[in-house]
Amino acid sequence: MKKAGIIMIIGSLLLLGLFKFPLWNIMLGAPQYPDPLGMDIYIEGIQGVEEFDIQNIDGLNHYIGMKTIPKVEDMWEFSVFPKVIGLMVALGVIIGILGFFRKVSYKWFLGWFIVMSILGILGMYDFNLWLTDYGTDLDPKAIMKLLNPDGSPMTYKPPLLGYQKMLNFDVDSWPGVGAYMIFVGMLLTVVAFFVGKKESQNIEA
Secondary structure (H helix, E strand, C coil): CHHHHHHHHHHHHHHHHHHCCCCEEEEEEECCEEEEEEEEEECCEEEECCCCHHHHHHHHHHHHCCCCCCCHHHCCHHHHHHHHHHHHHHHHHHHHHHHHCCCCCCHHHHHHHHHHHHHHHHHHHHHHHHHHHHHHCCCCCCCCCCECCCCCECCCCCCCCEEEEECCEEEEEEECHHHHHHHHHHHHHHHHHHHHHHHHHHHHC
16 A cells, blocks of 8 residues: 555645644725734734734724734643644654555544544634634723624624624635645545555455
8 A cells, every 4th residue: 555655644744734834814804904904823823914913903802892812822722733733643644654564454544534524623613612702702891882783792703714794894714724735635645545445455356
């Protein structure tokens, strides 16, 4: 299963892109901001797309009672996620090497994919929880207290995926380069599974 093992190794290594490229991106545009404000979400922290974007977003959020953008030390995810990704990369490479020398079945490739899929779903669920808390847990002493037509307090949860209009802001939330690298890497591990299956059948024949 040499070819399958190599594909598995390459697919696993693509996850290392998360240490360089953002996992997610959220942009806020409005008439008073010709150049939209944005933040890139990495597995190790949050950065502004431009130098002062985080500062400006926090300034806007202050008026409506939203929390400031969390720093690395404010969220356990920023210390745990890099370790999880590092572990999955190492595990995938080891499985790929063992597959290359026919020490493990091609089914291990699919097993890695399933585990990574579960971790990805849990990560998205956690991210959505953070967005919900970020947009709904508002300071009651905020300068601006806006209400919905039914009289309930307005919330400002950014969309998990896609576009949403919030007040006069156009908010876009989309995967970053790191997320696409995960997708391609995981796709390659599925390819490795089928290639490995075919190679094993050819050997048995």
